[in-house]
Amino acid sequence: MAAATVQTCATPPHRPRSSRQRRPAARAGAAHPSAGRATLAALELRGLTRRYGERLALADVSVSVEDGQTLAVLGPNGAGKTTLLRLLATLLRPHAGEVSVLGHRLPEDGWAVRGRIGLLGHDPLLYRELSARENLQLYAALHGVAGDRVELLLRSVAMERRAQEPLRTLSRGMVQRVAVCRALLHDPELLLLDEPRANLDPAASELVEPLIGRESGRTRVIVSHDPVGAVAEADLVLGLVRGRVRVLATAAELDPESLVELYR
Amino acid sequence: MRTTTSRPADAPRTSTVVAALLRKELRVELRSFEAVPAMSLFSVTTFVLFHFALQRNALSGELASGVLWVTLLFAAVLGINRLFVADAEQGGFDGFLLSPAGRSALLYSKALTLLAYLIVLELVAVPGFALLLLQPALWPALPGLLAVLALGDLGIVVIGTLVGALAVRTSVRDLLGPMVSLPLLVPVLLCAARASSPVLASARAGALPLRWLLTLALYDLVFGLITFAVFDFLLED
Amino acid sequence: MYGKRLRPLALTTFAALTLTLALAFFWAPNDADQGFLQKIFYIHVPLAIVTLCGFVYGGIAGIAHLRTRDSRWDMRSYVAIHLSLVFGVGVLVTGSIWAKGSWGVWWDWSEPTLVSFLLIMLLYATYQPLRFAIEDPERQARYASVFAITAGAFVPINFAIVRLSTAYLHPRVLGDISGNLPGRFQVVFYLSLVSIGLLWITLWRYEMTSKHARAQLRALRRLLAGDDDDIPAPRRSAVPVLTASAGPAGDGGGVGSPR
Numbered sequence: 211m212a213a214a215t216v217q218t219c220a221t222p223p224h225r226p227r228s229s230r231q232r233r234p235a236a237r238a239g240a241a242h243p244s245a246g247r248a249t250l251a252a253l254e255l256r257g258l259t260r261r262y263g264e265r266l267a268l269a270d271v272s273v274s275v276e277d278g279q280t281l282a283v284l285g286p287n288g289a290g291k292t293t294l295l296r297l298l299a300t301l302l303r304p305h306a307g308e309v310s311v312l313g314h315r316l317p318e319d320g321w322a323v324r325g326r327i328g329l330l331g332h333d334p335l336l337y338r339e340l341s342a343r344e345n346l347q348l349y350a351a352l353h354g355v356a357g358d359r360v361e362l363l364l365r366s367v368a369m370e371r372r373a374q375e376p377l378r379t380l381s382r383g384m385v386q387r388v389a390v391c392r393a394l395l396h397d398p399e400l401l402l403l404d405e406p407r408a409n410l411d412p413a414a415s416e417l418v419e420p421l422i423g424r425e426s427g428r429t430r431v432i433v434s435h436d437p438v439g440a441v442a443e444a445d446l447v448l449g450l451v452r453g454r455v456r457v458l459a460t461a462a463e464l465d466p467e468s469l470v471e472l473y474r
Numbered sequence: 475m476r477t478t479t480s481r482p483a484d485a486p487r488t489s490t491v492v493a494a495l496l497r498k499e500l501r502v503e504l505r506s507f508e509a510v511p512a513m514s515l516f517s518v519t520t521f522v523l524f525h526f527a528l529q530r531n532a533l534s535g536e537l538a539s540g541v542l543w544v545t546l547l548f549a550a551v552l553g554i555n556r557l558f559v560a561d562a563e564q565g566g567f568d569g570f571l572l573s574p575a576g577r578s579a580l581l582y583s584k585a586l587t588l589l590a591y592l593i594v595l596e597l598v599a600v601p602g603f604a605l606l607l608l609q610p611a612l613w614p615a616l617p618g619l620l621a622v623l624a625l626g627d628l629g630i631v632v633i634g635t636l637v638g639a640l641a642v643r644t645s646v647r648d649l650l651g652p653m654v655s656l657p658l659l660v661p662v663l664l665c666a667a668r669a670s671s672p673v674l675a676s677a678r679a680g681a682l683p684l685r686w687l688l689t690l691a692l693y694d695l696v697f698g699l700i701t702f703a704v705f706d707f708l709l710e711d
Numbered sequence: 712m713y714g715k716r717l718r719p720l721a722l723t724t725f726a727a728l729t730l731t732l733a734l735a736f737f738w739a740p741n742d743a744d745q746g747f748l749q750k751i752f753y754i755h756v757p758l759a760i761v762t763l764c765g766f767v768y769g770g771i772a773g774i775a776h777l778r779t780r781d782s783r784w785d786m787r788s789y790v791a792i793h794l795s796l797v798f799g800v801g802v803l804v805t806g807s808i809w810a811k812g813s814w815g816v817w818w819d820w821s822e823p824t825l826v827s828f829l830l831i832m833l834l835y836a837t838y839q840p841l842r843f844a845i846e847d848p849e850r851q852a853r854y855a856s857v858f859a860i861t862a863g864a865f866v867p868i869n870f871a872i873v874r875l876s877t878a879y880l881h882p883r884v885l886g887d888i889s890g891n892l893p894g895r896f897q898v899v900f901y902l903s904l905v906s907i908g909l910l911w912i913t914l915w916r917y918e919m920t921s922k923h924a925r926a927q928l929r930a931l932r933r934l935l936a937g938d939d940d941d942i943p944a945p946r947r948s949a950v951p952v953l954t955a956s957a958g959p960a961g962d963g964g965g966v967g968s969p970r
Contacts, residue, residue, distance in 0.1 A: 263848035263945060263952045264929060301571055301711050303780075305954075325485070325574040335565035335572075337498065339505040344498075351494030352573035354486030376505070392569070636861065640854055644844035650837065654858070657834035658865060661872045668876065689872060700864055704857045707777055711850070 252277045252400060252429040253298065257307035260293055260453075267293045269453045270307070275446060280430040282444035284437050284457070286473050289450040291433040292331070295402045298431060299329045312400060325353055328398035330406050330422070334389035338378040342369055342388040345377065346395060353396040363391040367417050382409045390418050401430045437469045485574040488582070495583035500590075502560055509556040510594050513549040517599035520545045521606045532609035534676035539667045542603050542674075543626070546592075547656070547663055549599065553591040554634040555651045557584060558642035567709060577706045585635045592627045610676050618673035618682040622666050625687060628694040629662035636701040639708040658697075665690035717916055724913045727906035731899065739899045748812040755805040757904040758798055759824060761911045763866055765795030766835065770863015773856035785852040785951045788859050790918045792838055794911060799832050823877040827870045834862050842949035852951055926953035 253275035260268040268290045275281045283291045296302045298311060300320040309316040314323050336345045346360040364370045367387040377385055386409045393401065406422055407415050420426060424443050434440035441447055447464050449457025449472045457468045503509060524541050525531070533541055561567050570580055600619070604612035612619075637655040641647045665686045672680025735753045772788035775781075806825045811817050820826060841858055845851040945952075 261849075261954055264933070264954060296711065299572060301568060303710075321485075321574065324572065327572070329568075329572055331568075333565040333568065335569035337502060337560065337564050337566065339502045339560075340498065344501065348494050348498050349569065349573070351486065351490055352570065352575045354490075354574065396573075636857075640841070640857060643850070644841065644854075645846075646840070646844045650841055650844060653837045654834070654841065657830050657837075658861070660830055661869060664872060664876055685875075689875065693868065693872070696864065696868060697861075700861055704777070704860055707853055707857055710853070 250277075251275060251310070252279070252312055253281070253431070254310040255307070256309075258294075258297070258304055258309055259306035260290075260297060260302065261305050266453045268297070268450075271448075271450070271453075271455055272307075273446065273448055273455075273458060275429060275431070277429055278427055279445040280424060280432060280443060281446045281448060282440040282461075283431060283433045283448045283450065284440060284469065284472060285450035288452065290453040291450060292404060293453075294450070295329070295331065295404055295431065295433055298400075299327055299402050300324055301329075323400075325396055326398050327400045327402060328393035328396070329402045330389060330393040331402075331404040332408075334377075334385050335392060336377055336385065336388060339376055341374050341376055342380070342391075343373040345388065346391055349392050349395050355396050359395055359397075360391075363394060364388075366421060367391055367414070383411055383414055386410055387414055387418065390421060394421055399428060401426075401428045403430060404433045405435065406432065437472075441469070485576065488576050488579050491575040491579040492582045492586070495579060496586060499583060499587040503587075503591075506560075508559075509553050510591055512556075513552050513591060513595045514598040516552055517545050517549040517595060518602045518606075520548065521599075521603055525607060530607075533607050534609040534674055536667070536671040538603075538608055538674040539671035541607065542600075542670070543663055543667045545603070546596070546599060546626070547630070547659055549595055550592060550630045550634060551652045551655060553588060553595070554630075554638045554655055555641075555648055557588055557591075557634065557638040559647075562642045568711075571709060571711075577709060578702065580709065581635060581702065581705045584638070585631050588631045588634050588638075589627060592630060596623055596627075608674065610674060615673045619670055621682060621687065622670045622673070622690075625669075625690045625694060626662055626666035629666075629690060629697070630659065632694055632698045632701050633658045633662070636697075636705065636708075639705065661693050662690065665693065717913075717920060720909070720916065721913050724906065724909040727902070727909055731903045731906045734899050734902065739895045748809065751805055751809045751812075753899055753903040754907075755802060755809055756900070757907040758805065759802045759828065760904060761907050762795045762798040762802055762828075763831075763870075764908075765791050765798065765911060765915075766831065766866050767863050769795065769859045770861075770866075773859030773863065776852065776856040777860075782852060782951055782954050785856060786919065786922055786953055788856060789842075789951050790915055790922070792835060792859060794915055794918065796832070796835055796838075798911065799828060799835070802828050803832065821877050823870075823874045826877065827873040830869055830873070831862075831866055834865060838862070839949045843947060846947060848952040848954075851949075855951075922950070923953065 251274045253273070255274070256272050258268055258271040259266065271290075271294065273281065283294060285291055293302065297304060297309065297316075300311075300316060300323065303317045312323050312326055314320075316323075336342075337348075340348070342364065343360060346363070347357065349355075350357055350360055361370070364373050367390060369384065369387050369391070372380060372384065377388065380388075390406070401422055403422060407418070410418060422428075422430070424430075432440055432444065441461055441464060444461045447457060447459055447461055447469075448455065449469065451472060456472055457464070459465070459468075521541070524545070528537075528541075530537075561570075600612070600623075633655055637651060637658065641650040641654065644650055669683055669686035669690065673682060731753070735750050739750070739753075741747060741749070769788045769792040772784050772791060776784035776788060803825065806822070806828070807817050810819050810822060810825070818825070838855065838858060842851050842855050845854055
């Protein structure tokens with residue numbers, strides 16, 4: 211029911227939405243979501259490299275993700291997963307290679323995509339002294355989104371009753387729910403998720419699923435420490451070790467052994 | 475210096491964004507009382523320190539001007555140190571950078587916030603100074619003093635916003651803030667002190683020396699432009 | 712790439728400095744008031760001019776770094792500021808000696824050059840701690856460039872303002888740079904200016920060459936090792952890290968690794 215509510219909500223007044231249909235099988239449909247873009251893929255990485263001083267945080271990463279697909283990024287600590295996510299979110303610049311997000315080259319066209327990407331990382335990016343509602347209203351203003359979206363999203367994660375209280379009085383799980391709202395406030399086409407279900411109890415996970423899960427129809431990149439769970443909901447799997455690509459396969463063709471190798 | 479193409483048509487208006495950010499700043503400050511009470515209390519305490527250090531009951535002219543401005547400057551540095559802390563610790567930079575809002579909006583909102591801190595500080599410090607240490611009456615000196623305070627505050631705001639953003643994501647933010655901002659604020663101090671000393675003179679109060687006000691205004695302008703030009707580069711990760 | 716023509720440059724500098732010193736001591740006449748002590752003017756004022764130019768160049772290199780994101784510009788800025796800090800100490804010391812000799816005090820607030828220098832040195836002394844306090848090399852370079860630009864703009868403005876303020880206190884100016892100097896004084900002065908300028912440039916190029924060579928050596932070692940595993944976690948450092956050109960359109964030619 212929550213999903214239906216989200217689907218029928220009014221789109222933000224500033225963004226003339228193309229005739230994009232958000233259905234479970236988002237790829238089919240008369241109007242292709244990427245109509246009007248230079249390339250078809252939602253994400254196109256070619257030889258992406260990012261340094262940290264003299265070390266390589268990401269080295270020569272190439273992957274292509276279609277609209278509506280889910281990419282799972284796996285790997286041990288320090289593999290560069292978070293760097294990759296932040297790079298896709300336009301928070302970091304690539305040092306070499308080509309990155310194309312939603313048809314736009316980064317970093318030159320970062321402006322064009324910023325309002326269409328949602329990032330949900332470890333940090334909820336919310337102010338503890340403000341209430342959930344005030345936080346979301348701030349982000350609504352930052353994104354140029356109408357205020358009624360705030361109420362809509364709060365209801366869809368069942369936080370409307372505690373939306374007045376300062377965030378510092380809420381449990382970590384509740385804060386995470388509000389963070390989900392923040393990430394979705396501007397109805398992004400691309401979701402970047404870093405352990406999205408961390409801190410969520412099963413009930414909350416269920417509430418949040420239609421918003422950030424596969425059925426939402428959005429293109430997703432998920433970083434996870436749970437290889438099995440991540441692969442289960444992914445179309446593509448990317449395994450990184452020390453910034454280099456070790457595994458790149460569709461979920462169907464993936465060899466489970468190679469996953470084990472990643473973490474060895 | 476931007477290498478990106480122009481903003482998309484659906485980016486929110488800067489004034490809306492600045493207003494929203496200011497609302498946030500005000501709320502956070504009112505609920506956590508991190509900066510302004512400390513600044514105000516500090517200024518009054520400093521006046522007391524000066525009384526004992528200088529062994530004087532009343533000051534006028536250059537000495538009064540100097541004591542007032544040094545106190546304001548040090549109290550301002552406390553505010554500069556706190557200006558970006560909430561954002562750095564609670565992920566506000568990322569949240570802002572992820573939005574299509576124009577980067578300058580953050581600069582404007584922070585500058586206005588620091589200005590607000592300074593105004594409240596002065597509402598406490600100036601009467602406090604008049605009560606504790608100032609020999610001539612404050613009332614006749616007030617118009618001239620307000621002019622100097624306005625320009626001086628602008629200088630502090632411009633330098634303070636830049637240095638606050640610079641220092642906040644370093645490992646020694648509380649030390650670097652004062653160390654970097656104080657030399658940069660010396661010209662502001664110099665001009666402001668010179669400008670306000672005739673105003674606070676004990677004998678017939680002198681006219682406001684326009685030369686110093688003009689110099690101060692120019693300094694504010696130049697560093698305002700510099701801050702505006704380089705601020706974006708401090709926001710990136 | 713900085714090592715080219717380093718030797719002829721160094722030799723020229725040495726020759727110029729020797730000539731300057733010789734002329735200063737043996738050819739230029741003694742000043743009527745200050746006697747032999749006045750000769751320190753030939754070191755103090757050119758040192759001051761070169762130092763200020765060095766700081767301003769540091770700011771310009773900072774602008775170039777922010778525009779191109781090339782770490783080489785950051786290195787240029789770092790070395791320039793670093794070197795000018797050292798020269799700046801020389802300015803303060805020679806100025807102090809001169810003041811003591813001329814007026815009997817080690818420090819005088821009515822000498823605008825010295826006062827401006829003190830302020831500038833206090834500001835630039837924070838450059839290294841600022842860099843050291845930021846671990847991420849790219850952010851360190853970027854923040855340092857912002858600082859270099861702000862401080863570089865501060866240099867001339869501060870000079871003007873301090874001069875303006877001491878003008879009302881009967882300044883006792885140690886040295887007038889403009890053409891108030893008669894013939895021989897002028898010749899030696901300008902020669903000294905050129906020599907000290909050359910000295911700065913030579914030292915700058917030496918340091919750039921050394922840092923560059925070290926970066927190339929490290930890059931070669933990495934290539935040989937073949938894998939990132941062998942690089943130990945680098946110690947925290949205020950020194951810029953020279954990497955291949957940072958932009959996505961960069962040619963990667965900075966450190967010579969054949970990518």
